[in-house]
Amino acid sequence: MVPAQGISRRIADARTYWSSSSGAAWPADSHWRNGLGDEAWLEVGRDHLAIYQRFAKGLDLPSGPGRVIEWGCGGGANAVAFAPIASKFLAADVAPDSVTECVRQVQVVCQTPVEPVHVDIENPERAVDGREASCDTFLCLYVIELTAGAEEALRIVRIAEQLLVSGGMAFIQVKYRTADRRTRGHRRDYRRNLANMTTFGIDEFWLRAIDCGLNPKLITLVPRNRLDTRYAYYALIKP
Numbered sequence: 479m480v481p482a483q484g485i486s487r488r489i490a491d492a493r494t495y496w497s498s499s500s501g502a503a504w505p506a507d508s509h510w511r512n513g514l515g516d517e518a519w520l521e522v523g524r525d526h527l528a529i530y531q532r533f534a535k536g537l538d539l540p541s542g543p544g545r546v547i548e549w550g551c552g553g554g555a556n557a558v559a560f561a562p563i564a565s566k567f568l569a570a571d572v573a574p575d576s577v578t579e580c581v582r583q584v585q586v587v588c589q590t591p592v593e594p595v596h597v598d599i600e601n602p603e604r605a606v607d608g609r610e611a612s613c614d615t616f617l618c619l620y621v622i623e624l625t626a627g628a629e630e631a632l633r634i635v636r637i638a639e640q641l642l643v644s645g646g647m648a649f650i651q652v653k654y655r656t657a658d659r660r661t662r663g664h665r666r667d668y669r670r671n672l673a674n675m676t677t678f679g680i681d682e683f684w685l686r687a688i689d690c691g692l693n694p695k696l697i698t699l700v701p702r703n704r705l706d707t708r709y710a711y712y713a714l715i716k717p
């Protein structure tokens with residue numbers, strides 16, 4: 479088996495990749511409209527909003543998401559679907575250009591107040607300062623698989639717990655592993671393996687979310703979509 483690289487190397491490689499805004503694949507990897515193409519880009523937000531609303535209905539939550547933060551907002555594919563029905567939208571990302579692009583896309587489609595949030599990949603908790611218990615909905619979609627390792631992914635879940643109000647929902651998508659060894663996270667060569675760095679067993683993520691202080695309530699699986707395979711969506715409620 480090829481050995482894993484150390485976590486600090488993987489984090490450094492992730493930072494270099496996302497903040498560079500360069501390379502042929504970067505706009506598609508970052509889910510910018512010009513990277514995915516109109517149809518796929520619009521579908522991302524539409525599909526995610528539909529799953530979110532199914533969860534909200536099943537849990538007797540208001541259908542509107544209230545004050546939303548999207549962690550890893552990329553080029554705004556989800557933002558343009560959620561922001562028009564939100565009361566406020568926070569666009570958070572490790573890539574400054576993606577934060578700017580997401581804010582721009584939100585302003586094209588609605589007048590909902592939108593705030594840029596720059597995330598330092600090595601100190602993501604700093605983005606929480608002054609925002610504790612200020613969000614009703616925490617979105618994290620097509621991001622967990624790109625984190626440098628499971629502990630980095632779970633840092634994001636703990637950040638969700640800090641940002642949410644009691645009763646708020648973290649709507650998180652995870653790429654799941656199966657019995658096939660090849661579906662384990664790759665843990666090396668970030669740029670080449672970025673969409674497969676971190677995977678979880680379906681029940682494993684459910685249990686780790688509890689350790690992070692959130693109550694998992696609902697899950698749905700999407701074994702394949704237009705972009706990729708093996709996705710699990712969780713509705714995690716802050717007690």
Ligand SMILES: C[S@@+](CC[C@H](N)C(=O)[O-])C[C@H]1O[C@@H](n2cnc3c(N)ncnc32)[C@H](O)[C@@H]1O
Pocket residue numbers: 492496507508509522549550551552553554555556570571572573576597599602618619620621624625
């Ligand atoms: C595949 S795009 C997804 C964008 C958007 N969430 C969507 O579903 O269309 C991944 C985004 O996550 C960001 N990202 C990567 N690692 C991150 C981390 N550790 N914390 C926050 N954002 C991260 C990248 O800069 C990129 O914009």
